[in-house]
Amino acid sequence: MDYLDHLEAEAIYILREVAGQFENPALLFSGGKDSITLVHLAKKAFRPGKFPFPLVHIDTGHNFPETIEFRDWLVEQIGERLIVGLVQESIDQGKAVEQKGKNASRNALQTVTLLDTIEKYGFDACIGGARRDEEKARAKERIFSVRDEFGQWDPKRQRPELWNIFNGKIHKGENVRVFPISNWTELDVWNYIKRERIALPSIYFSHHREVVLRNGQWMATAPFLNIDGEDIVEYKSVRFRTVGDMTCTAAVDSEATELDDIIAEIKASTVSERGARMDDKVSEAAMEERKKQGYF
Amino acid sequence: MNILKFITAGSVDDGKSTLIGRLLYDTDSILDDQLEAIKKANRKNNDGTVDLAILTDGLKAEREQGITIDVAYKYFQTENRKFIIADAPGHIQYTRNMVTGASNSELIIILIDARKGVIEQTKRHSFLAKLLSLKKVLVCVNKMDMVDYEQAVFENIKTDYQALAEKLGLEDVDFIPVSALKGDNIVHKSIHMSWYEGYSLLDYLETVEIEENGQQPWRFPVQWVVRPQTDDLHDYRGYAGRVIGEGLKVGAPVVVLPSGVRSAIKAVEFAETALEEAHSGQSVIVHLADDIDISRGDILVSAENPALSARNFEANICWFDNKSLDTSQIYLLQNHSAITKVKITEVLYKFDVNTQQKIATDELQLNDIGKVEIKAATEVVFDLQQDFAENSRAILIDPRTNLTVGALMIENVA
Numbered sequence: 141m142d143y144l145d146h147l148e149a150e151a152i153y154i155l156r157e158v159a160g161q162f163e164n165p166a167l168l169f170s171g172g173k174d175s176i177t178l179v180h181l182a183k184k185a186f187r188p189g190k191f192p193f194p195l196v197h198i199d200t201g202h203n204f205p206e207t208i209e210f211r212d213w214l215v216e217q218i219g220e221r222l223i224v225g226l227v228q229e230s231i232d233q234g235k236a237v238e239q240k241g242k243n244a245s246r247n248a249l250q251t252v253t254l255l256d257t258i259e260k261y262g263f264d265a266c267i268g269g270a271r272r273d274e275e276k277a278r279a280k281e282r283i284f285s286v287r288d289e290f291g292q293w294d295p296k297r298q299r300p301e302l303w304n305i306f307n308g309k310i311h312k313g314e315n316v317r318v319f320p321i322s323n324w325t326e327l328d329v330w331n332y333i334k335r336e337r338i339a340l341p342s343i344y345f346s347h348h349r350e351v352v353l354r355n356g357q358w359m360a361t362a363p364f365l366n367i368d369g370e371d372i373v374e375y376k377s378v379r380f381r382t383v384g385d386m387t388c389t390a391a392v393d394s395e396a397t398e399l400d401d402i403i404a405e406i407k408a409s410t411v412s413e414r415g416a417r418m419d420d421k422v423s424e425a426a427m428e429e430r431k432k433q434g435y436f
Numbered sequence: 437m438n439i440l441k442f443i444t445a446g447s448v449d450d451g452k453s454t455l456i457g458r459l460l461y462d463t464d465s466i467l468d469d470q471l472e473a474i475k476k477a478n479r480k481n482n483d484g485t486v487d488l489a490i491l492t493d494g495l496k497a498e499r500e501q502g503i504t505i506d507v508a509y510k511y512f513q514t515e516n517r518k519f520i521i522a523d524a525p526g527h528i529q530y531t532r533n534m535v536t537g538a539s540n541s542e543l544i545i546i547l548i549d550a551r552k553g554v555i556e557q558t559k560r561h562s563f564l565a566k567l568l569s570l571k572k573v574l575v576c577v578n579k580m581d582m583v584d585y586e587q588a589v590f591e592n593i594k595t596d597y598q599a600l601a602e603k604l605g606l607e608d609v610d611f612i613p614v615s616a617l618k619g620d621n622i623v624h625k626s627i628h629m630s631w632y633e634g635y636s637l638l639d640y641l642e643t644v645e646i647e648e649n650g651q652q653p654w655r656f657p658v659q660w661v662v663r664p665q666t667d668d669l670h671d672y673r674g675y676a677g678r679v680i681g682e683g684l685k686v687g688a689p690v691v692v693l694p695s696g697v698r699s700a701i702k703a704v705e706f707a708e709t710a711l712e713e714a715h716s717g718q719s720v721i722v723h724l725a726d727d728i729d730i731s732r733g734d735i736l737v738s739a740e741n742p743a744l745s746a747r748n749f750e751a752n753i754c755w756f757d758n759k760s761l762d763t764s765q766i767y768l769l770q771n772h773s774a775i776t777k778v779k780i781t782e783v784l785y786k787f788d789v790n791t792q793q794k795i796a797t798d799e800l801q802l803n804d805i806g807k808v809e810i811k812a813a814t815e816v817v818f819d820l821q822q823d824f825a826e827n828s829r830a831i832l833i834d835p836r837t838n839l840t841v842g843a844l845m846i847e848n849v850a
Binding site for chain 2: 141142147149152156157159185186188189265276295300301303304306307308311325328
């Protein structure tokens with residue numbers, strides 16, 4: 141079997157296990173390429189039926205406008221339900237406190253809103269687009285990853301995961317994070333997007349925009365980014381390799397306007413995808429610590 | 437391009453992490469920022485080279501203790517293949533992690549230290565390879581540099597291992613002499629072992645053929661029923677699942693198990709496109725000729741070669757829980773999409789995993805491997821491990837804790 145067919149069949153199998161094993165699942169949709177790929181896989185898993193889950197977007201309020209526009213277009217196109225959890229609401233309610241300073245980001249605050257949204261709607265399983273090749277803590281995470289009542293991941297108490305038999309049994313209040321594309325690499329995702337002609341937000345492709353230099357990386361300028369006279373601001377030809385919120389996602393210099401260019405660029409790259417994520421650079425165990433708190 | 441899933445068995449001392457690190461490093465699979473992170477962590481080997489083990493030790497506790505506790509999955513690819521490595525700890529107290537890693541692999545690399553030869557750990561890992569029906573065993577005799585790249589050392593170990601393989605019934609075994617540290621026969625052929633005429637490790641992994649499940653009759657566990665219930669698709673009723681084995685095609689006669697109801701395949705579709713047939717590993721939707729009541733947990737099988745269906749059977753078991761197996765307790769048995777209440781009516785024996793001796797016992801503890809007799813509340817559908825391993829597997833769940841407490845491979849009907 142061709143490797144993309146194999147990965148696709150495995151992901152579809154996992155999505156159907158979620159549908160079969162849980163009462164009230166959700167698909168966490170960020171507007172990034174991995175969750176867009178998940179939506180495409182869900183169509184293959186459940187059409188001509190409806191998705192047995194809504195899409196859930198945790199919106200920091202600091203997203204790229206192109207991502208939000210794309211999200212709304214996609215939801216309209218597939219005719220499925222979208223639930224949006226707003227980080228701004230968590231801040232207004234006093235549940236989350238905005239970071240201060242020049243590099244303030246709402247990335248970490250998403251966890252609060254995510255856990256609140258899970259509780260509010262009573263989701264027992266949340267499907268996510270995380271991949272094991274992204275980061276070393278993720279390399280250890282199960283495909284069905286159980287979170288306790290507080291949304292926490294305990295890496296030392298993970299269930300053994302054998303063959304393709306997934307144990308989705310949980311106690312009330314717990315939930316499971318499910319990662320159907322765990323075994324895909326960044327390159328696999330791009331090759332699949334190309335093969336399946338999956339539409340993506342425009343920021344994945346090279347474009348001209350105003351960027352500001354932060355900690356050696358170029359960030360897109362935005363009203364909520366604290367820019368002062370000392371900052372170096374330039375107008376450059378860039379694209380985004382990974383799409384999170386604008387405060388934690390750096391651009392890469394690129395002339396890649398087609399999928400083939402992007403694939404060639406990634407093959408030649410000597411830096412990993414998460415290298416452009418400020419949120420992972422905080423410490424050696426940044427991802428592990430965030431996941432323990434309930435992060436995606 | 438296809439995928440090869442393999443597991444590396446061994447402990448830190450065998451150079452397992454060095455071997456994986458070397459494979460990743462020499463295939464340019466480690467990127468600058470990752471290498472930077474390794475250097476920042478400043479973990480060095482005794483000889484001052486960067487310790488590549490940190491690449492696979494993903495958890496804080498592992499890095500602190502310098503050991504691999506859990507299974508980590510690593511990925512790399514060449515022009516010819518995509519590789520998924522299950523990197524599992526080798527020590528006996530982590531047998532369950534190794535079983536987990538092995539269950540998701542087709543091939544196992546067993547590392548033998550050239551200075552030590554076949555040791556207890558080699559036997560244990562080989563036994564697990566057999567128990568989990570891995571399709572291929574590759575023995576890497578490592579640290580050849582420490583024995584002056586002597587052919588005789590390699591040949592002696594090979595002879596010893598072949599005797600072990602024969603005893604265990606491992607059929608498909610290959611051997612490569614390597615030095616992971618120096619890079620001999622890992623990616624490139626070694627200049628120090630001209631007597632060795634076989635492949636380097638990477639060449640081997642790129643070309644080794646893994647037998648597909650093509651010889652087995654098809655089975656189709658139903659995961660989900662697709663029912664759009666819209667005006668134009670009012671009567672649409674499709675069974676979604678993933679095929680195991682071969683021969684599922686339009687017109688094929690079907691038995692639904694455990695009910696025993698017969699029908700035939702009316703249509704097969706994938707992504708709303710009709711197919712004539714579906715092959716092992718494909719996730720598709722199947723329609724039957726008759727309108728019968730089928731739901732998740734049922735399994736459609738070839739009527740020409742049906743699977744077994746029984747309430748009493750014997751299985752090899754690997755026990756994963758800190759709490760010992762309890763023959764008075766009810767467990768849940770999950771195989772494919774079916775879940776059934778079961779009792780372990782008897783522990784028949786356990787294995788000494790180092791010597792493969794059967795030991796009479798009525799207790800199974802964490803990491804123990806043995807054989808048990810099981811009684812199920814309703815019929816369980818399976819094939820026997822020796823006939824069709826992929827359809828002989830199940831997990832046990834403790835309904836009180838919801839933990840996965842055991843792995844089962846059904847061996848015979850009681």
